[in-house]
Amino acid sequence: SQTIHQWPATLVQPVGSPLSLECTVEGTSNPNLYWYRQAAGRGLQLLFYSVGIGQISSEVPQNLSASRPQDRQFILSSKKLLLSDSGFYLCAWAPGLGDDTQYFGPGTRLTVL
Amino acid sequence: KQEVTQIPAALSVPEGENLVLNCSFTDSAIYNLQWFRQDPGKGLTSLLLIQSSQREQTSGRLNASLDKSSGRSTLYIAASQPGDSATYLCAVNSNSGYALNFGKGTSLLVTP
Numbered sequence: 340s341q342t343i344h345q346w347p348a349t350l351v352q353p354v355g356s357p358l359s360l361e362c363t364v365e366g367t368s369n370p371n372l373y374w375y376r377q378a379a380g381r382g383l384q385l386l387f388y389s390v391g392i393g394q395i396s397s398e399v400p401q402n403l404s405a406s407r408p409q410d411r412q413f414i415l416s417s418k419k420l421l422l423s424d425s426g427f428y429l430c431a432w433a434p435g436l437g438d439d440t441q442y443f444g445p446g447t448r449l450t451v452l
Numbered sequence: 453k454q455e456v457t458q459i460p461a462a463l464s465v466p467e468g469e470n471l472v473l474n475c476s477f478t479d480s481a482i483y484n485l486q487w488f489r490q491d492p493g494k495g496l497t498s499l500l501l502i503q504s505s506q507r508e509q510t511s512g513r514l515n516a517s518l519d520k521s522s523g524r525s526t527l528y529i530a531a532s533q534p535g536d537s538a539t540y541l542c543a544v545n546s547n548s549g550y551a552l553n554f555g556k557g558t559s560l561l562v563t564p
Contacts, residue, residue, distance in 0.1 A: 345495075373551075382456075383541070383554040398551055429495055439484055439545055441552060443496035 341366035345430050345444040352451055358403075358417040360447050362430030365411065370432040372413040373441065374405055378426040389413060390435065425451045454479045454546050458555035465532055466563050473527040473558045475542030480523050486552065487516050487527050488541040496541065500527070532562045 342365045352358060364370055374386040385398045387405035395405050402421060406414045413430055430444040455478045465471050475485070484503045488496040500509045500516040502525070508517040515528040529536060539559045543552035 382556040383543075383552075385551040388550060396550075427493075431496075440498055440501045441486065441543075442498060443488075445495045446493075448493070 341432075341442065343430060343432055343442060343444040345428075345447050347447060348445065349448045350450070352420050352449065354422055354451055355419050358415070358420050358424070358449070360415040360428055360430075360449075362413040362415075362444055363411055364413075364432045367411070367432070367434065369410060369435065371435045372407060373431040373433070374413065374415050375429045375431065376426045377429060377446075383429065386415070420451045422451050425449055454482075454544055454553040456542060456544050456553050456555040458540075458542055458558050460558060461556070462559040462561075464561040464563065467532060467534060469532050469562075470528065470530050471532055471560070473529070473540050473542075473560070475525040475527070475555055477523045477525075477544045477553075479546060480520050481546065482520060483545045483547060485516075485518055485525050486543045486545065487514075487525075488543065490539045490541060490557070492539075499540075529560075532560075534562050534564050536560060537562050 344363050372389045375383045377383045387397055389395050389407045392407055403417050428447045431441045433439050433441045457476045459474045482504050486501045487499040489499055490496050502509045502518045513530040518525045539557040541557045542555045545552050
């Protein structure tokens with residue numbers, strides 16, 4: 340069966356510090372991968388999606404970036420965090436090839452102080 | 453741009469009641485619609501996915517319907533239980549393989 344992992348589970352970082360959040364999927368190959376952010380009082384917002392290694396599309400302008408160095412690994416990064424980057428970050432995967440059901444990871448709670 | 457609205461924002465019902473959660477979307481040209489459940493501080497759990505060509509999907513006590521032409525979906529929960537307490541999110545996929553547009557959710561509390 341397929342599983343999706345995210346780490347760390349929680350993170351507290353000072354403004355201006357770098358960020359690296361990792362997401363990995365097991366039990367499938369060539370999945371579509373997604374990064375979402377859920378901010379307090381707001382709905383989930385898609386940040387990035389990837390349909391293959393090295394293929395990243397961004398949905399909103401921001402100081403975050405994403406990379407997919409391996410088929411089942413998706414990384415969210417920032418060089419300098421802002422207060423507004425605080426939120427709950429969720430990674431998701433979908434089988435693709437006609438099956439668009441998205442399956443979400445447990446999330447990372449990021450607090451920028 | 454696709455906008456998804458969920459009504460009500462919050463709902464409290466006694467155990468055993470049947471209930472309906474509503475979702476509406478502005479652009480009827482969708483590929484599919486997915487309902488999720490989110491427990492506090494947790495990730496999302498997929499409940500049901502309805503393709504644009506389908507009218508409804510059922511899983512256990514859950515039934516989701518889709519009326520694409522009117523831009524509406526409902527999630528029906530039969531014989532509610534305290535364990536059903538969570539936030540329920542509706543999400544629309546307007547282009548296969550790409551972004552889901554989420555509503556802000558309905559927070560459900562089922563009291564014993």
